[in-house]
Amino acid sequence: MHWSYSFDERALRELQKLDRQAQRDIVAYLDKRIAGPGDPRRFGKPLRAELTGLWRYRVRDYRLICQIQDQRLLVLVVSVGHRKHVYD
Numbered sequence: 001m002h003w004s005y006s007f008d009e010r011a012l013r014e015l016q017k018l019d020r021q022a023q024r025d026i027v028a029y030l031d032k033r034i035a036g037p038g039d040p041r042r043f044g045k046p047l048r049a050e051l052t053g054l055w056r057y058r059v060r061d062y063r064l065i066c067q068i069q070d071q072r073l074l075v076l077v078v079s080v081g082h083r084k085h086v087y088d
Helices: 009-017 020-034
Strands: 004-007 055-059 062-069 074-082
Touching: 004 009, 009 020, 009 074, 020 055, 020 062, 020 074
Parallel strands: 004 074
Antiparallel strands: 055 062, 062 074
């Protein structure tokens, strides 16, 4: 089992709006911790209420909201943003 990750269109646009260092940190986090043979759930936290079914990953002051697709061994990043605004 080897997990991979992908960005949906919205998340990719949000990522591109961030400064270059934040972009590098986020991609490095995904490459180092999410992509690979381990379970991606060990680094994130499940979300609750209206975001049930999604997972949250923390990179500095930024949050990645993701959907884990077990059948495809894929972590789909659906939102990227600063912790103040990402849950809005």
